[in-house]
Amino acid sequence: MIEVKDITKKFGRKKVLDGVSFTANKGEITCLIGINGVGKTTILNAIMNLTPTNSGEILIDGEKIHRETYEKITFIPDAITMLPQMRITDAMQFMKDFYHSWNQNRADELISFFKLDPNDRISSLSKGNTAKVNMLLGLALDVDYLLMDEPFSGIDIFSREQIADVFTSHLVEGRGVIITTHEISDIEHLIDKAVLLNDGVVLREFNAEEVRENEGKSIIDVMREVYQA
Amino acid sequence: MKNFWKLTNFELNRFSKIYFILIGLTLAMQTIGIVLLSSSYMSDVEEQLALGSTLEWIKISVGTFSFSSVTSSYWFGGPIVISIVSLLIYVFFIWYRDWFGKNTFIYRLLMLPTARINVFFAKATTIFLMVFGLISLQLVFILMENELLKLMVSETFREDQSLNQIIFSFDYMGVLYPTSIIQFFINYGIGFMAVFVVFTGVLFERCFRLKGILFGILFAGVALFVFISPVLLQVTILEEFFYPNEIFILMVITGLMVTTGSIWMSHYLLNKKIRV
Amino acid sequence: MVIKRFWKLIALSIIIVAVLVTYFIHSALVVASQFPDLEIKTISGDETTLNDVAINGDYYHEDNYSSSLIVSLDGSTYYEELSYFEKLEPQFPPNEATKIKDKYRNFMRGKMYNPSSFFENDNYLAYVGAEISDWSKNHLPKYYLEVDVLNKETNTSHSFQTNLPGVKEIQHADILEVHMDQEDLKVIVNLNYYLNDQYVDEIKVYTLSISAEGVVGDQTLFDPQEQSNKDKWSHLMFLNDHSELDSGNNLLLQKDIGHYVEVSQNAIASEELDSELLEREFYIYNIKSNQLQELQIPQEQYEKLLSNEFHLNGFVKDNHAYITYLNEENLVVLSFSLEDFKVDSKQTFNLTDLGMEGTNISLMENKIYAVENGMGNSAKIFVGDVTTGEILYKGEIVHEQENDDRDDFTLNFYTITKN
Numbered sequence: 001m002i003e004v005k006d007i008t009k010k011f012g013r014k015k016v017l018d019g020v021s022f023t024a025n026k027g028e029i030t031c032l033i034g035i036n037g038v039g040k041t042t043i044l045n046a047i048m049n050l051t052p053t054n055s056g057e058i059l060i061d062g063e064k065i066h067r068e069t070y071e072k073i074t075f076i077p078d079a080i081t082m083l084p085q086m087r088i089t090d091a092m093q094f095m096k097d098f099y100h101s102w103n104q105n106r107a108d109e110l111i112s113f114f115k116l117d118p119n120d121r122i123s124s125l126s127k128g129n130t131a132k133v134n135m136l137l138g139l140a141l142d143v144d145y146l147l148m149d150e151p152f153s154g155i156d157i158f159s160r161e162q163i164a165d166v167f168t169s170h171l172v173e174g175r176g177v178i179i180t181t182h183e184i185s186d187i188e189h190l191i192d193k194a195v196l197l198n199d200g201v202v203l204r205e206f207n208a209e210e211v212r213e214n215e216g217k218s219i220i221d222v223m224r225e226v227y228q229a
Numbered sequence: 230m231k232n233f234w235k236l237t238n239f240e241l242n243r244f245s246k247i248y249f250i251l252i253g254l255t256l257a258m259q260t261i262g263i264v265l266l267s268s269s270y271m272s273d274v275e276e277q278l279a280l281g282s283t284l285e286w287i288k289i290s291v292g293t294f295s296f297s298s299v300t301s302s303y304w305f306g307g308p309i310v311i312s313i314v315s316l317l318i319y320v321f322f323i324w325y326r327d328w329f330g331k332n333t334f335i336y337r338l339l340m341l342p343t344a345r346i347n348v349f350f351a352k353a354t355t356i357f358l359m360v361f362g363l364i365s366l367q368l369v370f371i372l373m374e375n376e377l378l379k380l381m382v383s384e385t386f387r388e389d390q391s392l393n394q395i396i397f398s399f400d401y402m403g404v405l406y407p408t409s410i411i412q413f414f415i416n417y418g419i420g421f422m423a424v425f426v427v428f429t430g431v432l433f434e435r436c437f438r439l440k441g442i443l444f445g446i447l448f449a450g451v452a453l454f455v456f457i458s459p460v461l462l463q464v465t466i467l468e469e470f471f472y473p474n475e476i477f478i479l480m481v482i483t484g485l486m487v488t489t490g491s492i493w494m495s496h497y498l499l500n501k502k503i504r505v
Numbered sequence: 506m507v508i509k510r511f512w513k514l515i516a517l518s519i520i521i522v523a524v525l526v527t528y529f530i531h532s533a534l535v536v537a538s539q540f541p542d543l544e545i546k547t548i549s550g551d552e553t554t555l556n557d558v559a560i561n562g563d564y565y566h567e568d569n570y571s572s573s574l575i576v577s578l579d580g581s582t583y584y585e586e587l588s589y590f591e592k593l594e595p596q597f598p599p600n601e602a603t604k605i606k607d608k609y610r611n612f613m614r615g616k617m618y619n620p621s622s623f624f625e626n627d628n629y630l631a632y633v634g635a636e637i638s639d640w641s642k643n644h645l646p647k648y649y650l651e652v653d654v655l656n657k658e659t660n661t662s663h664s665f666q667t668n669l670p671g672v673k674e675i676q677h678a679d680i681l682e683v684h685m686d687q688e689d690l691k692v693i694v695n696l697n698y699y700l701n702d703q704y705v706d707e708i709k710v711y712t713l714s715i716s717a718e719g720v721v722g723d724q725t726l727f728d729p730q731e732q733s734n735k736d737k738w739s740h741l742m743f744l745n746d747h748s749e750l751d752s753g754n755n756l757l758l759q760k761d762i763g764h765y766v767e768v769s770q771n772a773i774a775s776e777e778l779d780s781e782l783l784e785r786e787f788y789i790y791n792i793k794s795n796q797l798q799e800l801q802i803p804q805e806q807y808e809k810l811l812s813n814e815f816h817l818n819g820f821v822k823d824n825h826a827y828i829t830y831l832n833e834e835n836l837v838v839l840s841f842s843l844e845d846f847k848v849d850s851k852q853t854f855n856l857t858d859l860g861m862e863g864t865n866i867s868l869m870e871n872k873i874y875a876v877e878n879g880m881g882n883s884a885k886i887f888v889g890d891v892t893t894g895e896i897l898y899k900g901e902i903v904h905e906q907e908n909d910d911r912d913d914f915t916l917n918f919y920t921i922t923k924n
Contacts, residue, residue, distance in 0.1 A: 048339075050336065051503075051505065052501055067342055074340070077333075081333060081336040082334065099342060237514060238511050238513070241513050361525070362517045362520060365520050365521045365525055366520065392531065398569075408532045408533075410529050411590075469615040470615050472593075472595075472610075474590055477593060
C-alpha cells in the first residue's frame with residue numbers, strides 16, 4: 001500500500017500541495033484526476049523522492065522510500081527517461097544492468113505486443129512509439145507498484161488503444177497502479193479508485209465500484225458534482 | 230560498487246565521442262604543427278645553403294631546431310588549451326545534460342536502486358579519468374612527435390631534447406607534469422577537490438534554482454576559505470607560527486574537510502532536496 | 506562480454522596507469538642522473554681535518570638547470586634531489602639557526618633564520634629580530650625589536666617587543682649580533698638612513714633589560730655625522746662570521762674612509778663621481794667591557810689591505826683576531842693578539858703552489874679552510890694551520906666516476922661551514 005499522508009509542497013509562496021492525503025492499494029488502479037497544474041505530477045515525483053516536500057510523510061508498504069524501494073516501485077513519467085541516442089536494445093540493457101527486477105521475457109513480450117524494432121534509436125521513434133518504449137521500460141520491471149504520469153496525453157488514437165489494452169492484461173494485474181490524467185474518458189472503465197484534486201487539495205477520494213453501486217453514479221458524475229459545486 | 234563502475238562506464242561512453250575528437254584534434258594539430266614548423270625551418274636552412282653559407286653560420290643566423298620551437302607555438306598549446314577548456318565546461322555540463330531536453334535522464338538516474346551519491350562519484354570519476362587520460366596520451370604524443378621531428382629535421386640542425394627537458398623547458402607543462410609524485414598529487418588533488426566543490430555548487434543550483442546559485446557560490450566561497458585558512462592564519466594573526474610542513478599537513482586536513490564536506494553536502498542534496 | 510562493454514573504461518585506465526607509472530619512474534631516474542655525484546679526493550694531508558665540514562655552492566648545467574649543493578667527505582647533496590618534504594625546510598644549506606629549530610621547535614616558531622639574531626649558552630637561547638610593524642607615510646618601514654628568551658632549564662620563554670629609541674626615518678635595520686650578559690641582552694644593530702643626503706650606516710649597541718622589557722641603554726659605535734660629510738665618506742662593516750650563533754665577546758669592525766673625485770667620462774660632458782678609498786681601519790669592540798680598540802696595522806701590510814677590495818676577510822677566535830687578504834698569488838693571514846692589538850704572527854699560503862686561483866675562505870679552530878671559487882667542473886680545497894702556516898690538507902672536489910669526463914657543468918663554491 002502506498003500511503004500519502006498530509007503532504008504540503010510550496011514553490012516560493014505558492015502552495016502546490018496543501019495537505020494531500022490518500023492511499024493506493026496493491027492490485028488496484030488509482031487515478032489522480034484534476035486539470036493541468038493541479039499538482040498531480042508533483043505528487044508522483046514526491047512519492048518517488050524526485051522532489052522534496054515541505055511536510056507530511058509518504059510510506060510504501062509501511063516504509064519510507066530508500067534505494068531498495070526502487071526495485072519494487074517504478075515511475076513512468078510523461079516523457080521517456082532514456083538518452084535519445086540509445087537504441088531500444090541499449091535502453092533495455094541499461095535497465096537490465098541496474099535492476100534485479102528487470103524481466104527480459106516480459107520486455108521481449110512487450111516488444112512484440114507493441115510491434116517495436118529493438119534496433120531503432122529512441123530519437124527516431126514516433127511520439128506513440130516513444131510512449132510505448134517508455135511504458136515498456138517500466139512494465140518490464142517486476143515491481144509491485146507502477147506510477148504513470150498522463151500515459152495517454154498527446155499520442156495517436158491507435159497507440160492509445162494499445163496502451164489501454166495493457167491495463168486489462170496480465171502485465172498490470174496484481175500490481176498497484178497510480179495513474180494521473182486530466183481527461184478521464186478513455187480509461188474510466190479501468191479505474192478502481194479515484195482521487196479528485198484541485199488547487200493542491202484532495203476534494204474527494206472514492207472507490208468507483210462502491211459509488212456506482214451505492215449511488216448509481218459514474219466517476220464523471222461525481223466529478224461534475226465536485227468541480228461544479 | 231558494481232553499480233558505481235557501471236555508471237562510470239556509462240558516463241564515459243556518453244562523452245566518448247567528444248573525448249575522442251579532443252584526442253584526435255590534439256594529435257592532428259600537433260603533428261601538423263611539427264610538419265609546418267620544421268619544413269619552414271628546413272626551407273630557411275636550404276635557402277641559406279643555396280647562398281653558400283657554412284653550416285656554422287646557419288646555426289647562428291637561423292638557429293637550431295628543437296622540440297621547444299614546437300611547444301611554444303599555438304599548434305602545440307592550442308589543442309591543450311581547447312582540451313582543458315572543454316573539460317572545464319563539461320564539469321558543469323555533465324550534470325546539466327541530464328536535466329535538459331525533452332528526455333530528462335535525471336529521472337532514470339535518481340530512480341536507480343543504488344545510492345544516489347554513486348551517480349555523483351561516477352560523474353566525478355569520469356572527469357578524473359578523462360583528465361588523466363588526456364595528460365597520459367599527451368605524454369605518449371610528445372614522444373611520437375619527437376620522433377617525427379627527427380625525421381623532418383636533419384641531425385646537423387637539431388637540438389635533441391629528452392622528455393623531461395621538453396617538460397622542464399615549458400612552463401605550464403610543469404604544472405601538468407610535476408617531476409615529484411607528491412607535487413603531482415597536490416596539483417591534481419586540489420584540482421579534483423575543486424571539481425567536487427563545483428559539483429556541489431551545481432547541485433545547489435539544481436535544488437534551489439535561482440536562490441541555489443547564491444548558495445552554490447557561497448558554498449564554494451566557504452570551501453575556499455576553509456581550505457586556505459591555515460595560510461590565512463599564518464599571514465595574519467599567527468605571524469609565521471607554523472612550519473612549512475605543518476602548513477602542508479594542515480592543508481591536507483582542510484582539503485580533506487572540504488572534500489568530505491562537499492561529498493556529504495551533495496549526498497544530502499541528492500537525497501533530500503533534489504528536484505527533477 | 507565484460508571487456509567488450511567496458512573496453513573504454515578498461516583501456517583508459519590501463520593507459521593512465523601505464524603511462525603515469527612509467528613517467529614517474531623515468532623522471533626519478535632522470536633527476537637522479539641529472540646531477541653528478543661529487544667527492545672530495547685527497548691529494549695530500551690528513552682527511553680528518555674535513556670531518557663535519559660542509560662546502561656549499563651551486564651547480565650549473567649547460568642546459569639551463571642548476572641546483573644548490575653541499576659537498577662533504579660523505580659525498581654531495583643536491584637541493585633539487587631532495588624529497589618534497591626536505592625541500593620544505595626553510596634553508597638550504599641549513600645554517601646554525603635552522604639547526605636549532607628541531608631542538609627548540611616551539612621557541613623557533615615565527616623566527617627569522619638569521620644566525621646573527623640568536624645567542625645560545627648553556628642556560629639560555631635568546632632571539633632578537635628587527636621586524637617591521639608598519640609603513641610610514643613616506644614609505645619608510647617602522648622597525649621594532651622582537652625579543653624572545655628561552656630558559657632551557659624551565660623550558661619557558663619570555664618574549665616582548667620594544668621600539669628602537671633615538672631612531673627616526675630609517676631605511677633598513679639589521680641585527681648584527683646578540684649577546685646575553687646575565688640579565689641583559691646586548692644587541693648590535695646596523696641602521697641605514699639618510700643624513701644630510703648621505704646614506705649612512707650607524708652601528709648601535711642596545712642594552713635590553715629582560716626584566717624591564719625594554720631598552721635601558723644605547724650607544725653608537727661611530728658617529729654617523731662623520732659619514733655625512735660630503736667631501737669625505739666612511740663606511741662601516743662588521744667582519745665577524747655571521748653564520749655563527751655566538752661570535753664571542755669581541756667583534757671585528759672594518760671602517761673605510763674615502764672621498765669622491767669627479768671624473769669626466771668622455772666628450773659628452775657627463776661627469777660622474779667616483780670614489781677613492783683613503784683610509785682603512787680595523788677595530789675590536791668588546792661587548793662585555795664596551796671598549797672599542799683599533800688594531801695596529803704594520804705599515805708594510807697597510808698598503809696591501811687598502812688595495813684589496815674584495816678579498817678581505819676577518820675572524821675573531823679566542824684571543825686572536827685574524828685578517829686575511831690576497832697579495833698577488835699569496836693568501837696572507839695576519840693574526841692580532843687581543844691583549845695588545847698588535848700583529849703577533851703572519852702566515853702566507855702560496856695559491857699558485859696549491860694550484861688554486863680565486864678562493865673563498867673560512868676560519869675554524871685555528872685552521873683556515875679555502876675552496877676554489879672558479880667556475881670549473883672541479884674545485885681545489887686546502888686546510889692550513891694559521892699559527893704555523895703549515896698546510897694540513899690538500900684535496901679536490903671532483904666527479905666520482907673518473908672515467909666519465911663530462912664537462913657540461915660548472916661548480917661554484919662559496920662557503921665552508923662546520924656542523
